[in-house]
Amino acid sequence: MSLRDQKAFLSNIHPFEVLDEKQMDKCINHMDIAYYPKDSTLINPENIPNYFFIIIKGIVHEYKDEELVMDYHHEDSFDANSLIYGESKSTFKVYEDLICYELEKKIFLELIEENSEFKNFFLNNLVNKIQTLKNKEYTSELSSFMISRVEDTLIHEACIVEKNTKLTDAIAKSIEYKTSTIIVKKDNEYGIITDSLLKMKVLLEGRDLNIFVEDIAIFPLLTVHNDDYLFEALTLLIKKGIKRVGVTNSSNELIGILEQLDVLSHFANHTYVVDTQIKKAKTIEELKLASSDLINIIRTLNAKGVKVNHISNLIGQLNTKVYKKLYQLIVPPELQKNACFIVMGSEGRNEQIVKTDQDNALVIKDGIEVEQYRPYMQKMTETLINFGYPRCEGNIMVSNPFWCKNVKDYQNETARWIEAPDMQNYMDLAIFFDSFAVAGDKDLLINLKDNLFNKLHDKDVFMAYFAKATLTFDTPTTVASFMTKTHNIDIKKVGIFPIVQGIRSLALREKIRETTTVKRIKILQDKKILENDMANELIEAFDVLCTLRLKAQLEQILNKQKINNEVDTHSLGKIERDLLKDSLKIVIAFKKFIVYTFKIDKIS
Template structure:
């Protein structure tokens, strides 16, 4: 292989592309090609290497002290920086398929680490940072203002702030000096409120009130605010969720530094998400609502193409879905019946983690003393309309048109009691789906009541919780690249990776009486409660993002090919970085499974 070929080969392997010309020359000068036959032992705790290995061809397995395979290294993989940096290892490295590799001398490798900060950081970072680095390299060409822009990066309008006790006429005069129609009112306790033009019309002009009234008499408290260091996309999601046109912007000391206007955010992103939101809001018929929801797929494609994180996409699409359900509920259910029931979404929809329209999981909770039968024809229409909108029917018939999922509060309480006292696989599944329920329309207190009742029933039910958590282990998660780079080359990424994280975190959340439904938010709450160590929480968040990103990519490809969407990923179509990301994510999932097994003492039950 020529010098030019060697440079080209190395430049394709992260983090060697970070080396400058002189450092790359130094690397190649101290690099040789070596061959090792199958079963050759390369590294052991007693035999620390003098070289850093980069595989040209072949496979190497890394084993722990129990002779379990931890990692398998393939073409363009490298190892073992830790042995060289720290001078020790607990594991064994053995050739599985005849190996041809580059060997970089230890002294030269360590010198490069000291000379190049980016090179050094990659090898000294923990697994979370490595995952982040690999993702950044994978998606650098796709990054846009969507992905990286902070609130402070866009237009912020100077805040016109007046103290409580200020006369309204004086506040209006000050707002004219600021060339703004927005007045921020600050109370003595530091709380902020807001007065807008529309508020002046409704609360002053139409009511004929005197302009000498105090500003706090008409201001709306509190003013919703974001931090200037928050992602702009998160601020955009808040505007969409709350149906508002502006938010306050504060610094880390909670001081008001500006006003973020919806129009400026839209100009920054220049996408049609807000157009879709407006179509939902302005829909006057079910047909118009259907048309608005049909544009979700284009929104998803646009956001994904711009490099938006899958967590942000699911959050935004979840907000839009909620608005569709709420509006459809109002269209279909007579007004006099709406207040006596609560329409809920469950499962991935309840967790706000369903991006593509895969299937429905919904139900209706009816207030005790109200006749459920009068709701049934409307719930049938809800299901049929959602199917017409493109939300496929649930294969397990977990839909509001099914009488089992349309009943009173007391009937649901009887059902949850049966799930807990007579557990079987179906009951575990029903409980898991129900626990993720999120209220989207009607009286939300009905669902809150049911969840309170569920938490109380599970008090001191350690054995039940162990069986509930055991579902985390239902599907095998590949431990090595060889396990998922199979001949069939299709792997169900939901079963192998996403589900174990969701179910394990759901089990912990149920035990800890956590009401939050989103998996990522549950992880952060569990970290705050010291149930998860920060390192594990961060690793799970990174792995969950990788798994869902690959899943969404596969979904979009199937949608483009006009084939039925499922959770299979073709591993032979993964690039090296994606393969590395998947490999490291599966390692995190397997470690989490061990944690769940230990935490719930699953090995003590049959």
């Protein structure tokens, strides 16, 4: 490659186009072409290179803790940090024979010092760093799809029948397998019968259901290997215009069916795959495996810029299905119908995205012995902990007898919360009011809330004290007050909780059954309790605050830190700091509104 070609090549790669002519010449004069065969290790924590790599041809994979996190192709460069800081947390291996430029480390570091734009790209300022991290997560997700194998996605158990099986018997077996696809084995090959084939070849032609399956099956069944690239399977499905293919192992034995919808879902964000796995889970271990991928869905959706409200709703729905299936797997059928398993607090509001704790309870019909539920509820708590839902520090869990009792006992409890209020009772009531029925007899919870609403009639003083909790934590009023030396703020205390509690207080007073904060705001807006401007501002502020918290929590998970609600304000760019400042102004204004609405200044 000539010097002119080298210059043209580099000029198309950001940020090399910002180098002036002298710097570009210096770069080219100290750059060689190198070749590395497949499986070569270029960089790892024990081996820091003396070169900056720019790929001409080939593929390099980046691994962290043996997990593939990124792949690099034509015109990509990687791990400037290893040269700048002298260390790397990743291992970079050649996946496909590599031809690349090697720029000497000494020259690379000199260029960084000589050109500020060049330097800023590799030493991101805080604003750019956030966007870069978002793009990196998104690219990583796409890369993981492109190198995913068939075995990495959902493979359905195949309903296989032998030739000479009567069609009516095959249909009965397919119903048992909960599938609409019948696989027919004839000698050493497989065929397929689908619903559409049954309609065309049996119903429309008026054929007898006692015919043999091989009379209508389509042979051969198209298949892919379990270690094929998923992208290749998708290409086959699209090319042939079919909805499913068989999956075989290294011995060419059929091990399952791959559906087009599952492949497309994997390409998107795995949501449908997880949903299907939850539905089809027959054991606790299968359910645990299904729920383990929720964090990847969260990362993907967040990286793609999906609003946090939509993410929380989706994850809340999937969590609900996990709880429901777990309840069905643990509690005997005869006991399930006489109780209602509920989630409360942030889970009840569909606002717990990352697994931070579990708030749940069981409401049991009057006249049914509570003690028979205790061992199953203990197992529920222990299993959820094993699934990654941390134990609630306040012990608001179904294994706690306080949160596992008959309807009448809950009615007595809510009466006590109202008639003899203290801070703990206020919070217990708040948590319970946010409850959502997940499994069992949902009417038990509906009737309990009716009973609660009736008790609150003409309880203005109680409601004032209940709403006063909105003011529990101070909300900073200026940038300087939260950009302190410690620079960590508990974003839940200063912003999220005041909105949640204030809106919850209004919803309780107005007897609104909806539990989600944003939906409560919209209902209060429709009822003219909140002016349009305030409602819209609260929704936007709530979204900003929850987004900043989610971003911080994903970073904590990535760094294997304990999950909390703290946001490092020094890591925020100017735009995010401005958004945070404006959101906190809205929170302060809302607090004043709550004080005025509930006449909190009139109580001690």
